[in-house]
Amino acid sequence: MSTRLIESFANAPKYAELFSDASLLQAMLDFEAALAQAESSAGVIPASAAEAIAKSAKAKDFDVEELASRGLRAGTLSIPLVKALTERLRAVDKESARFVHWGATSQDVSDTAMVLLLRRARVALAEDAARLQAALRRASDEHANTVMLGRTLLQAGPPITLGLKIAGWFGELRRSWARLDEDLGDVAILQFGGAVGTLASLGDKALPVATGLAKQLGLALPAGPWHAHRDRLAAVVCSCGIYAGALAKMAKDVSLLMQSEVGELFEPGGDGRGGSSTMPQKRNPIACALALGAGNRVPGYVASFLSGMPQEHERGIGGLQAEAATIARTIEDTGLALVSMSEVAEGFSVDDGRMKRNIASTRGMIFAERAMMKIGAQLGRDSAHTLIEQAVRRAEQQGVSLGEALNALPQVTAILSAQEIHELADPGSYLGAAEAFRKRLLASEE
């Protein structure tokens, strides 16, 4: 299993798999095999050595426990892994054993392995992001005309459509995913610099080997080694922070809409989800809770990563050793939030009757601005404001609707008919540019 129980709510199986021991080891061994291949092609080491190394570079043959324990002493997994690989080779081909890891440094292996794991993470995330976006687009279209309360500072306001609300989530999620996707693309580069980033031990074969190695691994060749320049990884971590924040925003809204007292929209239940051990009637917003939890943790990882950027000279101390766990956890938490909200987007249920009742229960108060502007157009905004305040106060005191209160004010009835006053409280005709904005958000390539 890839996740400890204590971290159950920090990981979804699909994402935990990405950074499993087997994945990591194989990525490191893939680097060693590709390096040998590139060096053989450049005439630096014999072809037979490259073949032998490739043959021995199988993760399943290595002892994870021992690597972990030696890695902790060495401050890097690369040293014990290279040693173990060399020993394996020595047993079968002493000559080839000499050429393992030729010219590379520990961080070349660990950084490139991380890059390879992030490439797989990108595929996994892209899949779920596409699912989420498709589901939200469908739901927004479906609910283009579903009218509900707008809410600001947790107070009821004029109406919006559920379609617009969903399109707002969609817009932010699309932009944030595009950003993360691009950053994951930018980090798909080779790390290869040798001891201090000059590849001095390879002499004039340095660039040919680097070029070949990058090609072998399907990675781009950066302008130079980046052992102590972590901006591209920082960008990935930050963009996860933004994406997780956008997912948490959606989760926050859904969880608020699921409140017993609101009851307008629900994440899907079923299959062990959302029950309570003591309250059989409850339907808890668990997917949202997981996404909100992830959204709580990721900003801390971002701060840690950024704090660790000032790494000393050609290879740092502390900042560097702190990174791998932080990156993995950032991707995992982001992935958990993403699958959780994809599940929500694909399966939520809407209670549009409740939406209407919730609008009705404001007794027209949310249309005060509308009334004010309507009256203001004739009486002036000032007088209108005073009149409306009067009406609102009366409606609250008497428990009547704003419309009834307005009907009781002669200055109002002098300019508005009963029908006009009645229509002030029709939510469907007070949606402004909601549909235009909704379409723009779904269409926009911004």
Place this chain on the structure above:
Amino acid sequence: MSTRLIESFANAPKYAELFSDASLLQAMLDFEAALAQAESSAGVIPASAAEAIAKSAKAKDFDVEELASRGLRAGTLSIPLVKALTERLRAVDKESARFVHWGATSQDVSDTAMVLLLRRARVALAEDAARLQAALRRASDEHANTVMLGRTLLQAGPPITLGLKIAGWFGELRRSWARLDEDLGDVAILQFGGAVGTLASLGDKALPVATGLAKQLGLALPAGPWHAHRDRLAAVVCSCGIYAGALAKMAKDVSLLMQSEVGELFEPGGDGRGGSSTMPQKRNPIACALALGAGNRVPGYVASFLSGMPQEHERGIGGLQAEAATIARTIEDTGLALVSMSEVAEGFSVDDGRMKRNIASTRGMIFAERAMMKIGAQLGRDSAHTLIEQAVRRAEQQGVSLGEALNALPQVTAILSAQEIHELADPGSYLGAAEAFRKRLLASEE
């Protein structure tokens, strides 16, 4: 003055100015004037009102103390400012006073004002970023052949060139600035949605007014209002985090090179910089300290901003109110780090004699890898490794150089001449692809 004494090391005058009270107020008033103008053009309010509003929208006429104190009660500066503007107008033109802020909501004003301030911040940062990059490019060219120790985990390693080290800073700083610059460009968009983001009170004039208002302010029109979708601001804050991290990396390196025991490169002194109140001989790395201090604070702002992203429904509570100070401080700290390191880049002095002496004082030990690979090419890597370890141990015990120790080993002298052994310790011929990487880093458009 724009900065409190207690925050002296969190702000440089140039950047403090950007978010001064006058700047902020004028940006808010610019929104109100432009809104009136756009609404007048769209036939929503009279042209005379637009003119009158524009005339009254001068920051200097408003009472900052009172606005601050009322703003704290209202939870937004927009409410008291709109009220004060309306009152100013009422005194001179009662008719026009009715049309102040017509159809807009508080957050339309405050967000658009922030966007306008960030546009100015972009200009200021771009100026200093260009200065920094130009200075680093010059310095890297100048020191293309200045050989110095490479250092990993704070230990001496094989040589690099100062030119390559500087090019490494340059590369990360250029990439990070490009990212921040782009994010500042993306956020140069209008915020305009009215009470709940539908602009309902403007009816079918909503989009024409929005379009005109954006044009008036020189901002792009986004697909829809973004009151509770803060990803673009988050991107700016994150990219400041990365840029500040890259600046702090350079500051870290310079401060380490300035150590009494290293003494290879110094930030410029002069003009009250870097003295000590008790130690007249000291030359403290103050510009670096300021950049490192900024690099310490920004990650915390980033975490706060990201944590605040899940804002409730159409306009949030808490997350929203927390942002303005966080954004301003992020830009200010980033700006302080940037001007500090620009000053360093333009004025540092290099002690290349000390660089040579520091290389020499390793007694050739840093060339152990070189020797190993040279010998290994003939004897096999294994035997070579054993021989070199022997030589290193002997050199350490006897206090001689690695070359001397090698000369005393018959297995070594059997394959390497005294001259060849001597040349092993020549740093200038063991630089690998340093110059190639340096040129790629300076040239690259990656």
Place this chain on the structure above:
Amino acid sequence: MSTRLIESFANAPKYAELFSDASLLQAMLDFEAALAQAESSAGVIPASAAEAIAKSAKAKDFDVEELASRGLRAGTLSIPLVKALTERLRAVDKESARFVHWGATSQDVSDTAMVLLLRRARVALAEDAARLQAALRRASDEHANTVMLGRTLLQAGPPITLGLKIAGWFGELRRSWARLDEDLGDVAILQFGGAVGTLASLGDKALPVATGLAKQLGLALPAGPWHAHRDRLAAVVCSCGIYAGALAKMAKDVSLLMQSEVGELFEPGGDGRGGSSTMPQKRNPIACALALGAGNRVPGYVASFLSGMPQEHERGIGGLQAEAATIARTIEDTGLALVSMSEVAEGFSVDDGRMKRNIASTRGMIFAERAMMKIGAQLGRDSAHTLIEQAVRRAEQQGVSLGEALNALPQVTAILSAQEIHELADPGSYLGAAEAFRKRLLASEE
């Protein structure tokens, strides 16, 4: 004014005052005056010098702008301030000018000044904490029997009392304040170590002067200087983080209770608080929003402060220079949250009718557990669970209450009378240990 407009929601006037330029300067000058006095008493400098220095150490006589600008160059305010003080003295008493700052280092001044400002902060915070606790205690007593819904994961649950809810806030706030108060007490210590923390320049007068200086300032004398050991300041910052978190918890609950759809408890309005620029009927939770905003920012400060703790050797670079602003902002944000919630605690209004209606609107569903345990005691928990699930499903489908559904199940009516079923939905008799816990929380000295 002490706060910039852009930081309006990050500071309350009372707390901004604590760290004003005048406060800071005077605290620094108080150190210099007390130092001279202690050195005069110990026979290190002439009594006349101590008198002259004391006379010149008046904040109002110094040019803040110039100090700020020189401080930024020097990396510390102490250097230009000591210089300015020396110059002022030289003009009147050349002999005494020699003895300004005798034996001290910059950080002795700046750290001790911070400690003096924190002492004042402690008084201010204690005052508001006492106000808050008193108000909560009163309110908890008043509402010992006010029954309301308990809510978990934002879903309605069995009833609690408002008195217990308030006592829960009270308990956490009392514990957190006690912790912060203690940490503020622990940091009330002198900083005095000279250049590297040995006070070498004072020879055998070192400890007598330190002792006298501490006494003079009313501070404790720590075991040794703590220039690079920031744990006590870190403790203050962390405890502010916890206190701000506890305040934000209360703010979160109040803001959720103020929702239009819940409407059970309201922060006080009045005096420009909580209105909307576009929606005259709104009553926004502004005090809560400010507290939540502060609660959003403080964790970021905490992370920054902790990241900066590993300060180099006897006095650090970067971490040190980053602190002052962070500490001030932490106190200010905590203070803002505290005054906001004190205002809420002293003035909230309760709608107990709405509380009852909200309980009623669950149609008894929240008593499912109660019914299950009652029936389970006779039929076994398993059978009971099955029966209750049946009843809940039926109640939901038919829109009837749980009681009605239970009445329709013969297996239930066989063991419970109609009266007993009716009483299952009486919230006042299902409060368990609520009152006992409430009293313990108010009484407890834990």
Place this chain on the structure above:
Amino acid sequence: MSTRLIESFANAPKYAELFSDASLLQAMLDFEAALAQAESSAGVIPASAAEAIAKSAKAKDFDVEELASRGLRAGTLSIPLVKALTERLRAVDKESARFVHWGATSQDVSDTAMVLLLRRARVALAEDAARLQAALRRASDEHANTVMLGRTLLQAGPPITLGLKIAGWFGELRRSWARLDEDLGDVAILQFGGAVGTLASLGDKALPVATGLAKQLGLALPAGPWHAHRDRLAAVVCSCGIYAGALAKMAKDVSLLMQSEVGELFEPGGDGRGGSSTMPQKRNPIACALALGAGNRVPGYVASFLSGMPQEHERGIGGLQAEAATIARTIEDTGLALVSMSEVAEGFSVDDGRMKRNIASTRGMIFAERAMMKIGAQLGRDSAHTLIEQAVRRAEQQGVSLGEALNALPQVTAILSAQEIHELADPGSYLGAAEAFRKRLLASEE
């Protein structure tokens, strides 16, 4: 194995064990067994049920994979665990199965289990903290007279003793541990409140059961349930942040002292520690790197935890679900830093010859303050300052020592003999209160 390879540098085996799946499950089952026992003693459930439950509550009998996967759906491990326990019982004793988890809620189990794990963490940490403190105390005593450079802002300053430097670490580490230890003590309390914190389903047996349960588990009984009041856990997390910061401070100093160019103090090597894959001569500060890495990550966890404190109503959503992983990781990283620095403290080696040479290589410049105060006592500080500046400049230009430069100034030689000038550069006689402070730091009970 308890730690994934990707998290190798975020965990030490001893601490990973604390939060292993077996530990966590058993702690949860211990709660269930103790609950049944307490309820049986209070006459709430039959004694036979309590016995049967205790017999079935063995972690090894449960399927971890399945619990993890169901837990992720339920949003809590408690629900599937209680279900699995009930099923196990049902197979053997249907009657007793009814009484599993009687009256408790999910969070009662998970919180109390966390508390039980933290109790074990306290023991583990206390052991290592004692080791560290003992080693530092010994080392400080041993090096009470080992003179070395003091360093501020990474620049050489007047001398200190290594004993004082170590005592400085000791003082901060002792204070920080005492704080963490106390907070771990404070959190050793029961969580038990049922659905909404009233224990309503237990009626008047609520307090007796709670009291018995606390006793059974060896925990204190708090004033009331604390489901949504996380201050005590926050205190533990914060105090880990401070302790990790203090450990990282020591690691920072050691790593700087290990620099090739400084070479004064070294962490122990041996056993795979600190080698380089490409540079056989290197001795890398790996234990320090691990402690610094931990020090980098913990502040982010602290920020996340504090951000999550405002948990909704009686039990929150998001903040709550985020905590467990954060707490475990905080303890693990703190533990890793602690064992790393204990190893360093117990085994570092000191090169006091190098310390002397490093002092000598400043050519007396670090005694400029001493000379100034000596001369100033006779000539006045002003004239002294001017003279010293002259001498420093001359010494730098001519590459001579400060003593030689002073000897060449007639104004100096008029008042100081050659012997007196010579003695100015004797570090051993310019240590001020170093030894007094050292003893106070070791002795102090503050």
